[in-house]
Amino acid sequence: MIVKEVKALILLITMMVIVVAAGCGSSNTAQQSAAKSAKEVVEFKYPELxxxxxxxxxxxxxxxxxxxxxxxxxxxxxxxxxxxxxxxxxxxxxxxxxxxxxxxxxxxxxxxxxxxxxxxxxxWPHMKYFVRAGSDIKSIKDFNGKTIGLNSFGACAEYVTKKYLQENGGDPSSINFKTAPDDQHEMALAEGHTDIAIIHPPASGRASNDPKFKMLFSDYDIDQGLxxxxxxxxxxxxxxxxxxxxxxxxxxxxxxxxxxxxxxxxxxxxxxxxxxxxxxxxxxxxxxxxxxxxxxxxxxxxxxxxxxxxxxxxxxxxxxxxxxxxxxxxxx
CATH class of the missing domain: 3.40.190.10 (Periplasmic binding protein-like II)
Incomplete structure (x- = not known):
């Protein structure tokens, strides 16, 4: 009788140890999984424009x-x-x-x-071309010799403009380009530092709603988005x-x-x-x-x-x- 009780007690203790160990193991696994998940988040460096x-x-x-x-x-x-x-x-x-x-x-x-x-x-065009309200610049044919504000060289604003001007008999080499961030072109245009401003969203919307400016055309009007x-x-x-x-x-x-x-x-x-x-x-x-x-x-x-x-x-x-x-x- 005593032997049976001892065996039963040993079995009970063994089962308790297994359960506790399993619980600890589960807890450790969860902690390890959470730590692993935290480590797996990859950050990519990105600018603010x-x-x-x-x-x-x-x-x-x-x-x-x-x-x-x-x-x-x-x-x-x-x-x-x-x-x-x-x-x-x-x-x-x-x-x-x-x-x-x-x-x-x-x-x-x-x-x-x-x-x-x-x-x-x-x-929703990629970029718009603006002039001052009342400007004598009516189309691409009037761009020769003018100063154009754009956000950078070597991209859409420069190459699309030059191609469009050339296709309409103009001289791209006569253009004076000035670079500035998109949100600064309205001021430069209003103050006469530029004759034309090429502006991208979201700032193009502000210029579109400003009576001081007139939109001539967009890049979509030039090449239908190509x-x-x-x-x-x-x-x-x-x-x-x-x-x-x-x-x-x-x-x-x-x-x-x-x-x-x-x-x-x-x-x-x-x-x-x-x-x-x-x-x-x-x-x-x-x-x-x-x-x-x-x-x-x-x-x-x-x-x-x-x-x-x-x-x-x-x-x-x-x-x-x-x-x-x-x-x-x-x-x-």
């Missing part, structure tokens, strides 16, 4: 809150600094116009386009080290594009608050909802850069410039 940017919008919508990738803002910088900063690793991800990215890659930069970003539509793709690019080292983070970021951008296109007023309200602007003066970008990079949009800029002797034929290949590999909508 006065620009209608889906990274900012996604952040305001809380899409990065539970994600394993999120932006780490590194402060303001001029548009002309963005791609050099991406090349040298000061930032990890950037949105800048396609020709700037191609030119950097042609010079040996290890960066790559991974989503299409924004494109131009009649309602030149307009303003993609997201990634530093090559970051891409190699964090491919899953780039994949998740692509998915977040797709989600944000769909939300913004479905809720344009709410998107404007969010950007207005971020940039301390009036919501009715904010303009949007149109973002393709699949975020696939179109070959035609890249090839256009390769051909254009060859045309202006910034590239030699065959100097860069399409696969060097962009990839759709991280996009869930991509089908080989």
């Amino acid at each position: 006065v620009y209608f940017d889906y990274i900012y919008l996604a952040d305001e919508l809380g899409y990065f809150k539970d994600a394993n990738v999120r932006p780490k803002y590194v402060g303001k910088m001029g548009a002309g600094q963005v791609i050099p900063s991406l090349v040298n690793g000061s930032i990890d991800v950037a949105t800048r116009h396609t020709p700037v990215v191609i030119a950097a890659i042609a010079s040996g930069a290890d960066i790559k386009i991974f989503t299409s970003g924004s494109s131009s539509t009649k309602q 030149s307009s793709m303003c993609p997201y690019s990634v530093n090559g080292k970051f891409l190699k080290e964090h491919p899953e983070a780039v994949k998740e970021l692509t998915e977040i951008l797709i989600k944000t594009a769909k939300w913004s296109n479905a809720h344009p007023q709410e998107a404007k309200d969010i950007m207005a608050k971020r940039f301390n602007m009036k919501a009715d003066q904010v303009e949007l970008y149109n973002f393709s909802e699949d975020q696939l990079v179109p070959e035609a949009g890249v090839q256009y800029w390769i051909d254009r850069l060859v045309e202006v002797n910034k590239l030699t034929p065959g100097q860069v290949k399409l696969e060097q410039i962009y990839t759709n590999e991280y996009n869930p909508n991509y089908r080989k």
